[in-house]
Amino acid sequence: MDKVQIRDALMAQLWRMYKMDIMLYLREFLVGETAILEYICSRSGAVTPTEISEDAHLSRARTANILRTLREKGYVAMEMDSEDRRRMNVTATAEGMSYLAGKHAFLEDYFDKYVDVLGEDNISALTALLKVTADSEDALRAKYGAGGTIKI
Numbered sequence: 001m002d003k004v005q006i007r008d009a010l011m012a013q014l015w016r017m018y019k020m021d022i023m024l025y026l027r028e029f030l031v032g033e034t035a036i037l038e039y040i041c042s043r044s045g046a047v048t049p050t051e052i053s054e055d056a057h058l059s060r061a062r063t064a065n066i067l068r069t070l071r072e073k074g075y076v077a078m079e080m081d082s083e084d085r086r087r088m089n090v091t092a093t094a095e096g097m098s099y100l101a102g103k104h105a106f107l108e109d110y111f112d113k114y115v116d117v118l119g120e121d122n123i124s125a126l127t128a129l130l131k132v133t134a135d136s137e138d139a140l141r142a143k144y145g146a147g148g149t150i151k152i
Contacts, residue, residue: 025107036066037075041100046089
């Protein structure tokens with residue numbers, strides 16, 4: 001296979017993976033409400049909407065909309081900072097943590113079934129290749145461009 005065929009085969013398989021149910025369930029933890037709730041629950045103590053926006057690379061308006069929805073669902077609480085009244089503190093509620101725990105349990109069960117179907121040897125090989133791929137990001141940036149964007 002030449003380089004173009006290898007590239008095209010890789011892209012085709014990644015697109016197939018992107019459409020798999022397993023990716024749908026994972027994607028929920030990467031973008032949107034579940035991702036923001038995950039971020040809030042993973043922090044020790046309160047976070048600010050600005051911290052959430054910056055960490056998630058979202059606009060402040062999008063972050064505000066997600067936080068409003070999470071608050072309406074009872075998953076987060078928002079209180080004005082007692083020392084700086086311009087600052088809003090966001091924390092997860094017990095209901096939010098419980099909801100997220102249920103999401104985690106579902107995902108873990110799904111991955112357990114995935115391991116059963118593919119087998120431990122295949123999962124170990126796949127995990128090793130994914131680690132090599134993730135570890136290569138720094139080398140890719142160093143070779144082709146800084147700032148997280150590959151310069152073409």
